[in-house]
Amino acid sequence: MNNTMRIIKIGQMIVLVLWLVLGLCPLTFGQEGEAMIRIQKKNYRLLIRKQPFAFAFQDVQGKQIADFHEISGLNAGWTGKELRPAPRLIQVITHNDTLFSAWLSTDEDLKLKVDFKLGPDLLNLKVQAPQKTDAGYSIEARTAGFGPAYGLGDHGGYGQSTNVFGYSNDNFMNTTDGSRFISSFAIFPRQGFAQVVFEKASKRVGINSKENKLGANKVQDINIYYFFGMPQHIYASYAKVRTREGYPEFKPKYDFFDVGYEAFGSLGWNTAQVTVEKDLRAYLQRGYPLKWAVVGSGFWKGDRKSPTEGSTNSFGIWDDTYQEGRKDDLANPRYPDVPAFKKFFRDQGINLILGIRVNFKASTARGGFNEPLNDGVYTEEGTRKAYFVKDQQQQPKLFSAVFPKGNVYILDGYNPAAAQWFYEGAKKWEAMGWKEDTMMKDGRLVMDDAKANKANEILMKNGYYVMVRNSAYSVPGEILRIEDTQYGHGQDRPLINVLNFAASAAPNTYPDIVGGKYHVLPLKEDVKRYFVRNALFAAVCPAMSLGLGPWHLENPGYEQAVKRAADWHHEFAPYIYSAALESYYSGYPVTMTPLPIAYPADSATYELANKTRRQYSWMLGPSLLACPAYGEDYATALSRDVYLPAGKWMDYESAEVFSGSRTLKNYAFPDSKIPVFIGGKAVLVKASGKTFEATVYPLSSSNSSYTFHYPDGISSSEIRNANLNWDKPGLVVRDAKSRKVIKAVYTKKFKSYTFPIVPGHDYVLRNK
Numbered sequence: 001m002n003n004t005m006r007i008i009k010i011g012q013m014i015v016l017v018l019w020l021v022l023g024l025c026p027l028t029f030g031q032e033g034e035a036m037i038r039i040q041k042k043n044y045r046l047l048i049r050k051q052p053f054a055f056a057f058q059d060v061q062g063k064q065i066a067d068f069h070e071i072s073g074l075n076a077g078w079t080g081k082e083l084r085p086a087p088r089l090i091q092v093i094t095h096n097d098t099l100f101s102a103w104l105s106t107d108e109d110l111k112l113k114v115d116f117k118l119g120p121d122l123l124n125l126k127v128q129a130p131q132k133t134d135a136g137y138s139i140e141a142r143t144a145g146f147g148p149a150y151g152l153g154d155h156g157g158y159g160q161s162t163n164v165f166g167y168s169n170d171n172f173m174n175t176t177d178g179s180r181f182i183s184s185f186a187i188f189p190r191q192g193f194a195q196v197v198f199e200k201a202s203k204r205v206g207i208n209s210k211e212n213k214l215g216a217n218k219v220q221d222i223n224i225y226y227f228f229g230m231p232q233h234i235y236a237s238y239a240k241v242r243t244r245e246g247y248p249e250f251k252p253k254y255d256f257f258d259v260g261y262e263a264f265g266s267l268g269w270n271t272a273q274v275t276v277e278k279d280l281r282a283y284l285q286r287g288y289p290l291k292w293a294v295v296g297s298g299f300w301k302g303d304r305k306s307p308t309e310g311s312t313n314s315f316g317i318w319d320d321t322y323q324e325g326r327k328d329d330l331a332n333p334r335y336p337d338v339p340a341f342k343k344f345f346r347d348q349g350i351n352l353i354l355g356i357r358v359n360f361k362a363s364t365a366r367g368g369f370n371e372p373l374n375d376g377v378y379t380e381e382g383t384r385k386a387y388f389v390k391d392q393q394q395q396p397k398l399f400s401a402v403f404p405k406g407n408v409y410i411l412d413g414y415n416p417a418a419a420q421w422f423y424e425g426a427k428k429w430e431a432m433g434w435k436e437d438t439m440m441k442d443g444r445l446v447m448d449d450a451k452a453n454k455a456n457e458i459l460m461k462n463g464y465y466v467m468v469r470n471s472a473y474s475v476p477g478e479i480l481r482i483e484d485t486q487y488g489h490g491q492d493r494p495l496i497n498v499l500n501f502a503a504s505a506a507p508n509t510y511p512d513i514v515g516g517k518y519h520v521l522p523l524k525e526d527v528k529r530y531f532v533r534n535a536l537f538a539a540v541c542p543a544m545s546l547g548l549g550p551w552h553l554e555n556p557g558y559e560q561a562v563k564r565a566a567d568w569h570h571e572f573a574p575y576i577y578s579a580a581l582e583s584y585y586s587g588y589p590v591t592m593t594p595l596p597i598a599y600p601a602d603s604a605t606y607e608l609a610n611k612t613r614r615q616y617s618w619m620l621g622p623s624l625l626a627c628p629a630y631g632e633d634y635a636t637a638l639s640r641d642v643y644l645p646a647g648k649w650m651d652y653e654s655a656e657v658f659s660g661s662r663t664l665k666n667y668a669f670p671d672s673k674i675p676v677f678i679g680g681k682a683v684l685v686k687a688s689g690k691t692f693e694a695t696v697y698p699l700s701s702s703n704s705s706y707t708f709h710y711p712d713g714i715s716s717s718e719i720r721n722a723n724l725n726w727d728k729p730g731l732v733v734r735d736a737k738s739r740k741v742i743k744a745v746y747t748k749k750f751k752s753y754t755f756p757i758v759p760g761h762d763y764v765l766r767n768k
Contacts, residue, residue, distance in 0.1 A: 263279065292465065308371040
């Protein structure tokens with residue numbers, strides 16, 4: 001080796017040592033002749049290989065998170081053409097500890113500008129194809145593949161497992177009625193990593209052994225975020241990013257987390273004032289604790305068999321007067337005394353929730369069935385004021401939906417005047433809230449996964465309850481409902497669906513109406529088993545509703561099991577709502593936490609929730625492990641293998657205590673048993689009349705702290721377990737504010753202490 005080469009080698013070694021020891025220079029050298037850029041941040045390290053261009057991530061200790069893609073870190077191409085790798089780094093524009101910017105090129109000379117914007121715990125990658133074209137480009141960024149991963153919204157709900165590793169979709173968007181909550185967010189708990197690409201329409205997502213990629217189609221650029229750290233850290237960062245990117249969350253209100261009712265489960269499309277009230281009276285007479293009720297259809301004018309009937313957007317035009325010529329064999333009118341109908345709900349303390357959509361009937365001249373008598377002036381008014389999504393000729397663009405029939409228009413929610421007009425129309429129904437239920441036949445035609453976000457947002461901003469069904473990234477409402485469930489459809493999908501909603505940062509999940517829809521009486525025995533086990537599953541989800549009356553089970557034991565499930569959910573609605581508020585404040589999915597996210601270092605949790613093992617379980621708030629024996633084996637399953645993570649866990653019914661990091665084989669879950677274990681923070685709060693009481697169990701570590709958020713959405717109490725010895729009698733509960741001792745009831749079976757709590761006061765449990 002000559003002196004020149006020796007000097008170069010020594011210089012390279014000096015640079016490497018300085019970077020490693022002092023962090024002075026982000027440029028180091030890898031293999032001979034290969035330039036490698038490393039930028040160190042608080043929670044991760046970015047590695048950029050110049051030739052061929054690729055990027056990778058490591059943790060701060062240098063452990064691999066995502067390795068380099070074997071070909072290139074970018075793929076791109078003009079729309080309609082094959083994507084080509086972009087391996088050539090032409091020019092570095094900027095290189096410092098917060099920004100790496102460069103020009104790349106594909107082998108077809110398509111030039112791309114890449115910007116890595118680096119924060120302490122997240123990285124924003126933007127890739128732009130600056131040459132303008134009407135058709136746009138397909139662009140994707142990629143590393144080597146790795147897993148496991150969880151999330152992807154509705155797209156993560158139809159596989160064999162909650163683990164979406166193996167997933168690939170180059171047209172990731174709202175395409176059918178079964179994919180309505182669209183989110184490309186996925187979290188990789190083993191690696192302490194998460195990712196998302198923001199794009200309204202067609203995205204490219206691949207999480208598999210071949211590659212880990214995110215991108216979009218028919219675009220000029222892509223906007224990707226990578227997150228690093230523990231799940232709590234990641235979700236907090238993602239919440240801020242979502243808001244910044246135009247997908248805010250809203251503080252939820254209480255009642256949707258209590259027990260509800262949906263007329264569709266009992267009456268289908270054919271609701272009427274007399275039948276809805278009869279159904280609800282039957283529930284109330286049997287002591288079911290209903291706080292909300294959805295009437296999703298049929299409250300508008302017109303023959304139910306005619307495409308000219310009204311719709312949810314016939315704002316305020318109730319079916320309250322007789323109409324000639326109707327042939328639907330239903331009451332005429334269906335809602336003859338609307339003031340009395342609304343009063344009935346108020347008197348019973350039940351929130352009236354009506355269906356609403358963002359699709360409006362097109363005019364008859366354009367293939368729609370708009371009928372001014374049934375629909376009012378809204379189609380004409382929205383057209384005249386340009387409140388609908390437009391086509392290239394600046395006319396309202398035509399779409400097709402499940403309902404209403406014929407061509408429809410879509411509200412342009414990005415127009416503030418249009419959103420306000422929609423809100424003013426919705427007010428005319430005089431309901432307490434809304435079940436948003438736009439059912440597109442092909443969402444690809446809309447090319448906007450967030451088509452309902454702005455409409456839902458303005459309803460939330462004005463104090464309404466909102467059940468969301470269509471949205472992108474965030475959930476502008478209290479609860480998120482999965483696609484309809486019913487007997488005869490796969491019963492593993494609902495569990496996988498809600499768990500991946502939660503992993504996607506949408507934890508206020510609603511698994512649809514207990515017992516599903518379209519029942520034929522009398523019920524078959526298999527349907528009855530489905531109904532009962534479905535109720536036990538719904539009870540341990542954040543939101544629960546009933547439809548067909550459980551008395552139709554014609555089996556006292558079965559109805560008792562459903563009633564007990566509903567009563568339990570009602571009893572712990574304050575605890576569940578508190579978790580929902582904590583989710584809102586923190587971004588972390590407290591209301592429903594999949595076990596791989598709650599225990600990211602425990603690899604035993606990664607493959608539990610699948611259609612083979614059916615060990616579907618999650619943390620329901622910080623103190624309950626939910627593990628319903630439900631799935632496609634609903635008719636026969638009365639036990640489950642239950643994996644208990646690290647810690648102490650107590651059977652909610654028997655008070656038997658188990659040490660965690662173990663599996664309970666064939667653990668019994670009969671119809672009479674609520675499928676939960678107490679653990680974690682080990683504090684539960686429930687309503688006792690108009691007051692609240694907390695119960696602390698002997699399971700958490702000393703000095704653990706639990707914050708309870710009251711149903712007013714404002715007040716809170718901290719409950720701290722500062723005791724050192726549960727076996728020593730005479731523990732004391734003290735009001736931290738007044739320093740007074742609070743009378744607590746000791747329950748020998750559970751070794752627990754129960755005491756009243758009031759807003760604004762904190763409590764400490766300690767030895768005398």
